[in-house]
Amino acid sequence: MGVKAWLSKYLAAYVHKKQQHWIQHPVEAQQAIFRKIISGAKHTAFGRDHTFGSIKTHADFVKAVPVRDYEGLSNYFNRIKQGEIDITWPGKPIYLAKTSGTTSGTKYIPITKDSIPNHINGAKNALLAYIHETGNAQFLDGKLIFLSGSPVLDEVGGIKTGRLSGIVNHHVPGYLRTNQLPSYETNCIEDWEHKLDEIIEETIDQDMTLISGIPPWVQMYFDKLMRQTGKQIKDIFPNFSLFVYGGVNFEPYRKKMFESIGRQVDSIETFPASEGFFAYQNEQNDKGLLLLLDAGIFYEFIPVEEYFNENPTRLTIGEVELGKNYALVINSNAGLWGYSIGDTVKFTSIKPYKLIVSGRIKHFISAFGEHVIGEEVEKAMQQTIQKFPTAELVEFTVAPFVSSGEGESYHEWLVEFSKAPNNVDDFEKELNEQLQKLNSYYDDLITGNILANLKVRVLPLGTFRNYMKSQGKLGGQNKVPRLSNDRNLAQGLLEVAKL
Structure with missing residues (x-):
């Protein structure tokens, strides 16, 4: 020593x-x-x-x-x-x-x-x-x-x-x-x-x-x-x-x-x-x-x-x-x-x-009164990943997708994997169930057919890095918000990914 x-x-x-x-x-x-x-x-x-x-x-x-x-x-x-x-x-x-x-x-x-x-x-x-x-x-x-x-x-x-x-x-x-x-x-x-x-x-x-x-x-x-x-x-x-x-x-x-x-x-x-x-x-x-x-x-x-x-x-x-x-x-x-x-x-x-x-305090989704917070989406993702051991997560964020049709709005999870789950549909279903368990308001909106089940949008590898680079926020102490109550971040990511 x-x-x-x-x-x-x-x-x-x-x-x-x-x-x-x-x-x-x-x-x-x-x-x-x-x-x-x-x-x-x-x-x-x-x-x-x-x-x-x-x-x-x-x-x-x-x-x-x-x-x-x-x-x-x-x-x-x-x-x-x-x-x-x-x-x-x-x-x-x-x-x-x-x-x-x-x-x-x-x-x-x-x-x-x-x-x-x-x-x-x-x-x-x-x-x-x-x-x-x-x-x-x-x-x-x-x-x-x-x-x-x-x-x-x-x-x-x-x-x-x-x-x-x-x-x-x-x-x-x-x-x-x-x-x-x-x-x-x-x-x-x-x-x-x-x-x-x-x-x-x-x-x-x-x-x-x-x-x-x-x-x-x-x-x-x-x-x-x-x-x-x-x-x-x-x-x-x-x-x-x-x-x-x-x-x-x-x-x-x-x-x-x-x-x-x-x-x-x-x-x-x-x-x-x-x-x-x-x-x-x-x-x-x-x-x-x-x-x-x-x-x-x-x-x-x-x-x-x-x-x-x-x-x-x-x-x-x-x-x-x-x-x-x-x-x-x-x-x-x-x-x-x-x-x-x-x-x-x-x-x-x-x-x-x-x-x-x-x-x-300002990172939440409450487009429909659900008030989903960062702790809940991170826990839902953590518990879901544990059930899909071959999947490897890089980064994710969540934004509301608001539709004019009743029961057609949903939470969109923009997710980047280094190894995607074998079945994204099953992953998406499990993620939705975990979030329902963690947030009773979200559960009420899902069971009441006011919200549709969440959807996972898989982004190409490197999307989050390229987005942060485009914003001058690559590296150092910069971090990606987990949640947004609008679609500004989501649109930025989709534009970078050309989706």
Whole structure:
């Protein structure tokens, strides 16, 4: 065992012990964050506009600060981009994280001197939690790859601006930099396909032990490696032992990825976003993600069914229930206030507080009142794939197909397989039955002949990749929405596929 691995075990034990205080006193930890960030921002433009000086309780805060998304706060963000100071947090942000949001176009999210540790420590502590639980630290002695965006930063309003993954790349601890691949020069390549070719050249003969990235882009990396070598990943990287991912649900990709690897490896799910690093998986046998309650973020949770109400209920951590879907709202030392990040979460544990990401609040189909959400379509696909073991899924999305004829409208599933099921009709029937079991409203519409059974449209191999490339969203942290309430994405895919 190398020095890095040996020392990391002591650091992991120290961090684990330190975390126990807020884990065991979650409500108190959140109250302390609340008081600290309200006090910290009371002299900012936002704080003055929203009477932060008189806010004492969460009830006061709810009255003063409405829930808004990026567009709702854009007047403040625009002032930050123009170089003004003391707008939503004291001083200027040290970075603006540029992200092509699925609901808002290009967004510029402030990252402050106070909030950057949240991003860095979240990722670091996810690895340390794994080391503490499993005792496996040897991966730190090998090569580590983080498939990420370019670290090249521009300036907007005198503030360094770039993709979150590129920003974080500048803060990788020095003791890991000697292990990190790809090289800085390769990481700066903007074109994903060219970049991937260079990454393969740099890694194909290295002792890769940890691989991190969004599952579909990691799978693309694996596919190219296997085509080039004729080998499975386990034979290319025999010491590869840990896969770290976030951004999308891993389950639809799990089967193909582990078949590509050729054996099981441990994995860690994380919940990062430009707005903050919220949670990570801290136990291998528990898919729930530990919510970070002492990291400069005060959380609020809105029951999904109330989200579009004029005055929805806004719960704090001590008020949430197991198994309910909530829209996640954050307030933080990045200067985000009543900020709806667009994700929905469901708690799997309250001692400690653990959750799963269940979908996107604006990614649903409710063309007929069914309100089918991302969690349901992913689970339906996962359960169906298990019954068709020869099928290998690449990617999918779902859109409504509205017909003027009664009972002729349906959900269209646009699916790309690397290996299609032997009988697509049987696959389609099973998928429909699984969705009926998961969503009672959908079941009612099917049995009432208001909706026809879903239809699977099999897309040619490479359609999703070519579509994302056409949109300038190939690779990095970009991901395909699982659901749309219109046919814009579906039409784009069909045009690319020439169907």
